[in-house]
Amino acid sequence: MPTLFDHIAVAAETLHDGAAAVEAALGVPLDPGGAHALMGTHNRLLALGPGAYLEVIAIDPAAAAPVHPRWFDLDRFAGPARPQCWIARADDLDRALAVAPPGTGRPLEFARGDLRWRMAVPEDGRLPFDNRFPALIEWQGTGHAADRLPPRGCALERLVLIHPDAPALRAALGALMADARIVIEPGETPGMVAEIATPHGVRRLE
Numbered sequence: 001m002p003t004l005f006d007h008i009a010v011a012a013e014t015l016h017d018g019a020a021a022v023e024a025a026l027g028v029p030l031d032p033g034g035a036h037a038l039m040g041t042h043n044r045l046l047a048l049g050p051g052a053y054l055e056v057i058a059i060d061p062a063a064a065a066p067v068h069p070r071w072f073d074l075d076r077f078a079g080p081a082r083p084q085c086w087i088a089r090a091d092d093l094d095r096a097l098a099v100a101p102p103g104t105g106r107p108l109e110f111a112r113g114d115l116r117w118r119m120a121v122p123e124d125g126r127l128p129f130d131n132r133f134p135a136l137i138e139w140q141g142t143g144h145a146a147d148r149l150p151p152r153g154c155a156l157e158r159l160v161l162i163h164p165d166a167p168a169l170r171a172a173l174g175a176l177m178a179d180a181r182i183v184i185e186p187g188e189t190p191g192m193v194a195e196i197a198t199p200h201g202v203r204r205l206e
Contacts, residue, residue: 028152
């Protein structure tokens with residue numbers, strides 16, 4: 001029941017500012033995304049190769065506030081746009097959750113256009129290990145967001161996860177996936193660095 005890297009969520013206080021920051025950092029344009037009515041958020045997207053992408057996500061000021069905490073810990077987010085969470089794809093979400101750490105979340109159903117997916121959302125919006133453990137997603141049917149995006153010549157080189165309890169995070173993640181691009185390093189303050197190959201060379205988001 002292995003999982004695969006699916007996408008990175010770059011959080012921002014506003015979608016406009018977040019998209020501008022990522023476009024400036026990577027030197028490529030982002031593509032339109034959509035809104036998530038259940039969470040009161042909206043996003044812009046960037047292909048990172050087959051089956052993978054990056055999203056810039058922010059609270060949608062035009063949407064009604066949800067009755068529950070938003071995903072990706074967005075209710076507590078502040079400051080410049082930066083990688084906030086990452087998402088791993090499971091063929092069987094329920095089985096993946098059975099071996100994931102407590103607090104990874106409960107499955108919710110989502111839809112945008114003809115895309116359908118199930119995703120585990122923590123009750124308080126915050127993922128284990130200070131959001132360094134991935135959110136878990138199961139795409140329904142054959143549709144995947146990355147398949148709808150134009151290629152921009154970008155790909156994930158490394159995703160560096162920084163956490164004070166790196167061994168525990170490594171053990172928890174090892175029960176679900178093995179991907180040489182996912183690197184776990186110790187550090188006093190939790191963090192995340194995405195190293196992305198672009199037409200202009202490798203760029204960093206942190």
